[in-house]
Amino acid sequence: MIDFGRVQKELQECSKDIEASGIKINPVSDNLVHLTGTIPGPIGTPYEGGTFHIDITLPDGYPFEPPKMHFVTKVWHPNISSQSGAICLDILKDQWSPALTLKTALLSVQALLSAPEPDDPQDAVVAQQYLRDYQTFVGTARYWTETFAKASSLGVEEKVQKLVEMGFPDSLVKSTLEAVGGDENMALEKLLSS
Amino acid sequence: MVSDSINNAQIASAPNSRDFSKKKRTNRSAKLKQCKLDVRREQWLSQGAVKNKGYKEDQKDARKERDRSLENSRQRDGHNNDGSMHHESDSESPSNSPTNSLLCGDSGNNSGTNFIGSSSSSSSVSGSSSGGCCSGSITEEEEDDGCLDDWEAVADALAADDDNNKPELEHDNSCSQSPSESQLSVQSDASRELENGLGLDSAKSMPEGVGMLPGVSGNNTRAWRPDDVFRPQTLPNLAKQRSFPATDRHFGQRGVPWACNNVLPVPSSCPICYEDLDFTDSSFLPCLCGFRLCLFCHKRILEEDGRCPGCRKPYEHDQVESEGSVQGGSLTFRLARSCSMIARS
Numbered sequence: 001m002i003d004f005g006r007v008q009k010e011l012q013e014c015s016k017d018i019e020a021s022g023i024k025i026n027p028v029s030d031n032l033v034h035l036t037g038t039i040p041g042p043i044g045t046p047y048e049g050g051t052f053h054i055d056i057t058l059p060d061g062y063p064f065e066p067p068k069m070h071f072v073t074k075v076w077h078p079n080i081s082s083q084s085g086a087i088c089l090d091i092l093k094d095q096w097s098p099a100l101t102l103k104t105a106l107l108s109v110q111a112l113l114s115a116p117e118p119d120d121p122q123d124a125v126v127a128q129q130y131l132r133d134y135q136t137f138v139g140t141a142r143y144w145t146e147t148f149a150k151a152s153s154l155g156v157e158e159k160v161q162k163l164v165e166m167g168f169p170d171s172l173v174k175s176t177l178e179a180v181g182g183d184e185n186m187a188l189e190k191l192l193s194s
Numbered sequence: 195m196v197s198d199s200i201n202n203a204q205i206a207s208a209p210n211s212r213d214f215s216k217k218k219r220t221n222r223s224a225k226l227k228q229c230k231l232d233v234r235r236e237q238w239l240s241q242g243a244v245k246n247k248g249y250k251e252d253q254k255d256a257r258k259e260r261d262r263s264l265e266n267s268r269q270r271d272g273h274n275n276d277g278s279m280h281h282e283s284d285s286e287s288p289s290n291s292p293t294n295s296l297l298c299g300d301s302g303n304n305s306g307t308n309f310i311g312s313s314s315s316s317s318s319v320s321g322s323s324s325g326g327c328c329s330g331s332i333t334e335e336e337e338d339d340g341c342l343d344d345w346e347a348v349a350d351a352l353a354a355d356d357d358n359n360k361p362e363l364e365h366d367n368s369c370s371q372s373p374s375e376s377q378l379s380v381q382s383d384a385s386r387e388l389e390n391g392l393g394l395d396s397a398k399s400m401p402e403g404v405g406m407l408p409g410v411s412g413n414n415t416r417a418w419r420p421d422d423v424f425r426p427q428t429l430p431n432l433a434k435q436r437s438f439p440a441t442d443r444h445f446g447q448r449g450v451p452w453a454c455n456n457v458l459p460v461p462s463s464c465p466i467c468y469e470d471l472d473f474t475d476s477s478f479l480p481c482l483c484g485f486r487l488c489l490f491c492h493k494r495i496l497e498e499d500g501r502c503p504g505c506r507k508p509y510e511h512d513q514v515e516s517e518g519s520v521q522g523g524s525l526t527f528r529l530a531r532s533c534s535m536i537a538r539s
C-alpha cells in the first residue's frame with residue numbers, strides 16, 4: 001500500500017521551493033499513484049533551456065520501492081532511451097533508498113542530464129555517438145531539446161483547438177495537455193496511444 | 195560582568211586566603227609550572243635584553259596590568275601586556291617584545307615572575323598559578339578546564355592541611371546539610387577560594403610577609419559558606435561544583451558511544467513515513483551511521499532488503515538486537531499488522 005501521507009507531504013515540500021529547484025511535481029490522477037515531474041535542462045549543457053517532463057508511477061511498495069520514472073519529453077542522452085524515455089539510473093533501481101524522495105530522485109535525473117555515463121548506456125546509439133563524435137552528439141541533443149523540450153509558442157487554447165480539430169473530445173484534450181505539462185506533441189502522442 | 199565580579203572576588207577573598215599562601219608551596223602543579231617558568235626565563239634571558247632595574251615596580255605594575263587585563267578579552271590581554279612592558283621599562287630594547295608575544299596570554303604574570311628571580315620562588319609560583327586562574331575565568335569553557343586542572347593540586351593542598359581545616363569545616367557543617375555533602379561543597383568552595391586567593395597573595399599579602407599563620411583566626415580562614423554574605427556571586431554554586439565528579443563519570447560512560455551521543459540531531463519525524471517519532475522511536479538507533487527512523491519503517495525494511503536508508507549498508511542484526519528496543523518495536527508492529535489485516539478484510 002502506498003504511503004499517501006508521505007506522497008502528499010512530499011508534494012507540499014516540493015512546491016515550497018519550486019523557484020529554487022525549478023522542479024515541479026503534479027498529480028495526474030486523483031489517487032496520487034500517477035504523477036508528472038518537470039525538470040529544467042541544466043545550464044551549460046545541450047539541454048539548457050528545455051523543460052523535460054517525466055512520468056512518475058508509484059509502485060505499491062513506495063517509498064520502500066523506487067518510483068517508476070521515464071521521460072515523456074524526447075531526450076538525446078546516452079542513459080535515456082531515445083525511443084521509450086526509459087532512464088538508466090541506479091537510484092531508480094537497486095540503489096534506491098526510502099530516504100530519497102520524488103524530488104531528490106528528479107534532482108538526480110537532472111544531474112544525470114549534465115553528467116552522462118556513456119559506459120553504462122541505456123541507448124547504445126546515443127552512447128556510441130557520444131564517445132566517437134562528441135560534437136555531433138551535442139548538436140543532436142541540442143536539436144532535440146529545441147524541438148521537443150521547448151514550450152510551444154502556441155497558447156494553450158490554440159493547442160486545444162488544434163487537437164480538437166483532429167477529432168479528439170475537448171475535455172480529454174484538456175486533461176491530456178495538462179497531464180503532459182502543455183506539450184502539444186506529447187499530448188497528441190498520448191491521445192493516439194490511448 | 196563576569197570579569198568585574200571576579201575582581202571583586204579576589205579582593206573580597208584576600209584576607210581569608212592568606213593561610214593558603216603556605217599551602218601553595220606543597221602544590222605539585224605549581225612546581226610543574228615553576229619548571230615551565232624557568233624554561234621561559236632562560237628564553238627570556240637568552241634575549242640578553244633584560245635589565246635588572248626596578249624589579250619591584252615592574253612586578254607591581256605587571257600585577258595591576260593583569261588585574262586590568264581581566265576586564266579585557268584574552269586576545270587583548272597579550273597586547274596590553276606588551277604595551278605595559280614597553281611603557282614600564284622603556285629602557286628595554288624592542289627585542290623583548292617578540293618574547294612577550296611568545297609568552298602571550300600570561301606574559302603579565304611571567305614578567306612579574308621573571309623579575310623577581312629565583313630568590314622568591316613562592317611568589318612566582320603564586321603568580322603563575324593565579325595566572326592560570328585568571329586566564330581560566332575569562333570564558334566559561336576555560337573556566338571549567340582551569341578548575342579541573344587545579345582540582346588535583348587543590349585537593350593535595352587541602353589534604354596536606356587537612357588537620358587544620360577539618361575541625362572548622364565540621365564546625366561549619368552544623369547547618370542543615372548532611373556532613374558529607376556540605377564538606378564536599380565547602381571544600382569545593384575552598385578550592386575556588388584558593389585559586390582566587392593565590393592571585394591576591396602575590397599582590398597583597400606578600401609584601402607584608404607570610405607572617406600570618408594559617409587556620410588561626412576563625413572566620414578569616416574558613417571557606418565560603420553557601421549562605422555567606424560576603425561570598426562572591428561568581429563562585430560557582432554547589433550544584434555546579436558537585437557536578438564535576440559526576441561529569442567525569444559521564445565522560446567515562448561515553449566509552450559506549452552512540453547510545454547517549456547522537457551523531458545526527460534527532461529528527462522530529464521519521465524521514466521514511468514522515469510520521470512523528472515517539473519517545474521509543476527517538477531513542478532507537480539501528481545503524482552506526484546515525485540514520486534514525488521509526489520502528490515501523492525499520493521493521494518493513496528488515497522484511498525486504500534490510501539495508502539502512504541512510505548509508506545503504508545492511509543492518510547488523512546483533513547490533514539491532516542489543517539495542518533492546520526492538521522487542522517493543524516488533525510488538526507494536528504486530529499490532530499494527532493485525533490492524534491493517536482487519537481493515538483490509
